[in-house]
Amino acid sequence: MTMFDRFDVVVAGGGHAGCEAALSAARMGCSVALVTLNIDKIVLMPCNPAVGGVGKGQLTREIDALGGEQGRNTDRAFVQIKMLNTSKGPAVRALRAQTDKRLYEDWMKITLVHTPGLYVIQGEVCGLDVSRETIVGVRLADGRFFGTRAVVLATGTFLEGKVVVGEHTYAAGRVGELPAVGLSASLREMGLELGRFQSATPPRIDGRTIDATKMSEQPGDPDPLGFSHWQKPQTRRQIPCYLTYTTPHTHEVVADHLHLSPIRTGSVSGKGPRYCPSIDRKLINFPEKRRHPVFVEPEGATTCEMYLQGLTTSLPIFVQEMIIRAVPGLENARLIRPGYAVEYDFLLPHQLTHSLEAKAVHGLFAAGQINGTSGYEEAAALGLMAGINAALYVNNQEPFVLRRDQAYIGVLIDDLVTKEIDEPYRMFTSRAEYRLLLRHDNAAERLSPLGHTLGLIDDEQIAEIEQRGRLLAEGEALLATSTVKVGDVTNDILKSLGSSPITESQSAARMLRRPELSLQDIVRMLPEIPRVILENLPPDIADQLAVRVQYDGYIQRQLGDIRRRRATEETHIPEDFDYAGVEGITVEARQKLCRFRPATLGQASRIAGVSPADISLLLIHVHRRRGGNSVRQGREPAVR
Amino acid sequence: MVDYYTHDTIVALATPPGMGAIGVVRLSGSTALEIADKVFRAGRGTPLSRADSHRLTHGHIVAAESGQIVDEVLLAVMYGPHTYTREDMVEIDCHGGLAAQRDIVRTLIAAGARPAEPGEFTRRAFLNGRIDLTQAEAVAAIVRAQTSVALRAAVRQLEGGLAQRLRGLRGRLLGVLAQLEAQIDFSDEDPGDLNRPALAEELGKIGAELDALLATSFLGRMLDKGVRVAIVGRPNVGKSSLLNALVMRDRAIVSEVPGTTRDTVEESIEIAGLPVCLVDTAGLRVTGDRVEREGVERAHGALDSADAVLVVLDLSEEAAEEYGTTEALETKGKDQADIVGPPHRLGDLGFDPERTILVGNKEDLVSSGEKVRGTDVRFAEVLRLEGIHGEESPRCVVSAKNGSGIEALKETIREMIMGPVGDAWQEPLLATERQRVLVEEAGTFVAVAKEGLVLGMFEEMVAEDVRSAASSLGRITGQDLVEDLLDEVFSRFCIGK
Ligand SMILES: Cc1cc2nc3c(=O)[nH]c(=O)nc-3n(C[C@H](O)[C@H](O)[C@H](O)COP(=O)(O)OP(=O)(O)OC[C@H]3O[C@@H](n4cnc5c(N)ncnc54)[C@H](O)[C@@H]3O)c2cc1C
Ligand SMILES: Nc1nc2c(ncn2[C@@H]2O[C@H](COP(=O)(O)OP(=O)(O)O)[C@@H](O)[C@H]2O)c(=O)[nH]1
Ligand SMILES: [Mg+2]
16 A cells, blocks of 8 residues: 555546646645546647636636635636627626637646645545445546545536537547446436536637638737736736638638538537537528638647637537638648547536535536536636635535625526536526626635635735725725816817716716716815825726726615525525425425525525425424524625 | 625515504514604604604604605614514505505615515514414415415516516626626637716616606506405495495495494405405495494595505485485585584595596496486586596496396406506516515616716726616515626627637
């Protein structure tokens, strides 16, 4: 026996979820084995070479704020970065970066192998050993066995994976990689229910064979930007993307071959995401649309491979080539890697608790695509949370759960655990009812104090966050109390900005609510003292200040909502609660509640098919069980 | 999403509506006193904060903004934990009558209270340890039974027309929202431009329909809480008999001695599924008898708080003789005018023609000779003698004794309350105060969103208002916002990388 035969935590899978899980558990003091099929494909990006985007970028910021790796890693590896939604309000802006895929993998691997207590091991986890409904070890396909108290499953698209290209189908986790066989059976043996999803990726082409003159160039933003709060954004030479559009001619080519599409031939049976339709699907669903955008994106600084966002398909390879060449600018493009679809098993996520632990097996956690999600950001967020909770579990500490009003991560997990997931889950800002509070600019204020408590954020980092908080509070007070005086100077400035003149003095905060005015504009109209103080605020703090004031009315509304719901959210339902004993609830509600076993009344209320009347009855019974009658009073949400 | 706000202040009518002469409006929650204080003006001018617990104070409810008196009431402040809910509570005894109670509840809502959900007082009592589970369940069962029986009509509405219309409107709001959300979540995926004027126009239309729904809400609340119908007229014209005929039971004392009905008598009936509370009053007669005088005063009260008034007139020969000439009538009144102040002609009471039904009773005693001339002529004459300009009010000729014309009278009452619509059940009615508040809330958010679009506010701000509107409506129909929204986005926009 070697000294590594026992670990506190074993993570199965070195993808986006697995890496975050292993890092966070190790950083919280656990000994961790990261077991993955191929250590040369750690954190590989099998789909688009990009991190972030609207909704997803917020997740990456939150991961970073909690001490996770994705933001930092992206900042090290990007070849282009830009802010999205700049024409919308700051609350829904988000970063998106094109990464150098190789560099992204390399940096992550470097981080992993330099993390104390973390051991990367190549191998295939094929079975879990459970004793008294509790994880005790994992078995590898090569015969090795590791004793462990906790396992994080992060196997991505590999469980019984099947790749589909045209009429060819074969067992694979991704093209060119072996699937994970056997683990699914082991999970089913434990009584866990699995589903089957599907995902597809577009073809890659040789960048030297495109005609960029026929496309519009999409450069990155000139200002230095970054995901991570903890390191200075870097100025870097950026590589552009290109935008072109399909034409009726392209559509004809697709239409002529639709009979070969897996949609029609039925060679793909798992359910795919609506938000990533293949080009075949787009033409079927939106026949009236005359063109679809195609983004041509670099896969790295040292490769000529380019990714064709918008042309996802698993049609036969010769058809893929015909379609590509029917797109302006790609007439002579040479195919490097064909697009394909992959079908895989996933764990129906309602079987997990909010700490991502299986309800049926103590110490078994799951994160990433195996939970029914898709996307690197979703995977990394779940990985981070599963790693944290595995470490807390090992140390017999209370689980770490984020609420819906605290983080997109909270929304993500709550959705997975309380909703029927019938397509791979991707984050959208519209899923977050409190999105004006959950902004990417305040992720650190919202979450870093929690990361600090967990030991993932250090004292120096937290001191900086606290300092920011003070500056913001001061700035806010200043805007509320300083007035913009009526006068020619003021009204001339307003006129020049296309804003209506004022007839009586107003607070700076009130003026700032006019959508056409920026904080900088207002500052110009203020008396000297507040002006100088506000002008000297660091730009990112000034921006955040402006956001707070501009959205104040909405923010207050959302905070009010949160307060009102707090009591329901915090009423716990005992784990072994007997729903059969609740008279009067509908049959459907009873079935759903038995299936989902929500932990709180708030969660129960979000389950489709459970009505307010059912909740009312539940409330009474939960309190009878508890013997007590009081409802816990909620805390105020802290950050705006 | 369901939410139980356990710490805000709730308000509701505690007495079965329209079922007693006095209505009790109850407030419970941490700000109950504060809210009551905003609208209560004590007779002695003492602020509520200095009022003793569980003591009645006389005063007026005054609308916070307009300063107008809503009703004269008795109010009791009750400090927790010695209350039903163990929270601070305020009880307001008012005159009864749907209109008055409704206005008080509304005034309190405007001052910051929220309409209670069914059974919510009991839920709080239970949660705060005031009552045990068995009691709570018993009350919950009653609440359920009440909703299923008394509000059956309302529920039918919700399942039918109203819910359908609300879903329709919510669907259109989601349509607007999908456009906004696509701009936000898929801005890098070619969602096309946002057509602000078109969206603003659509929101304007939705807002107008919400207003139309609100206009039906008065009816809805009547369904919920009942309608008060006062029966007034001179002594012995057959008011009590008419009440009995409508109830088809000998409830009120019928007597040949004028002035027997000294108390107001109330009786609940159903007219076309509408709960109706009939209030039989003492005769509106000038008299020196103290007891009867009180009855007369009460009759005035019943008149003021009624949603509809049946003015009963005696068409019989005998009455015609009694009336004699107009002069005789006037003299009769003048003699006693200094004792009390009621008018000597009924018409002087000033009936609101929109709320009045003129009932000519004792049709069976109209002599055949008269009948040849026409009951109508007789009716017109009595009206003239009583100084009632009855052109704008509907008229019914009945016999309380043999039941003729009673069905037609019921139909007339129904029409007065619900409007001349052929089958009012087809019309969506806002059945409860809660629904009304939610629809009103939705309307406000729609208006703000529309303005935001026009003013060039950010998409996510406008979206927030549209979301709030849609979720207000969804709370009536119990639908989940996000899932429906995503369906809408994906079906409208070709999104995807
Ligand atoms: C063809 C394809 C198309 C995709 N399309 C999209 C898309 O359109 N949009 C989108 O958002 N996302 C897409 N993705 C998904 C995206 O790649 C994943 O969401 C993300 O990578 C998931 O991260 P993960 O960590 O959960 O799993 P993965 O990145 O899949 O990593 C899983 C890791 O676990 C290892 N592993 C698996 N089983 C075992 C085992 N038994 N023992 C040890 N190690 C094991 C694997 O070697 C791998 O390293 C696509 C993926 C593929 C393959
Ligand atoms: N013939 C006849 N007598 C009636 C009718 N309605 C009431 N009466 C009689 O009129 C008298 C007074 O009736 P009552 O209902 O007590 O009158 P009230 O004082 O107005 O309530 C009683 O003797 C009744 O029987 C009617 O429609 N026809
Ligand atoms: Mg009588």
